[in-house]
Amino acid sequence: MSNAYYPIILYPPLARRFTDGNQEQKHLQASFQGCVALPDDKSTAKQGVSEKQFFRHLLAAFPGNLICQAVEFEIPGYPLHYSADFIFYHHLSGLALDIEIDEPYTGNTGKPHHCIDVDDDKIRNRFFLERNWGVIRFAEIQVVY
Secondary structure, X not given: OOHHHOOEEEOOHHHOOOOOOHHHHHXXXXXXXXXXOOOOEEOOOOOOXXXXXXXXXXXXXXXXXXXXXXXXXXXOOOXXXXXXXXXXXXXXXXXXXXXXXXXXXXXXXXXXXXXXXXXXXXXXXXHHHHOOEEEEEEEHXXXXX
């Protein structure tokens, strides 16, 4: 996994038509009201080694916003769920973000994981974007300190 591609930042369709400013922020919040799909449950997916410390960093950096770790979203018509490493809800704008830490390999097998050209992550990103979530994907090396 090349660090040159990261972070990957994808904006939900509702957010793409607004720029910075108070007036736009009010319109953005009104647009997102009731349009952001909520998680279904706490995730049972295994957490990456860097996630616990990054969660503490997110809480400290963005006080007053809703930040949760390891929640899952039902995939309609499919028995599995998507698990979000972190979700971030910005109260002032209504913007909701799925924040992912992409490990370059699976810990127990060493198999490459989260490669830029793999369709699984693209399909997953589309799932969140269609539900009005923004997606930010960090390379693990960017959050380990």
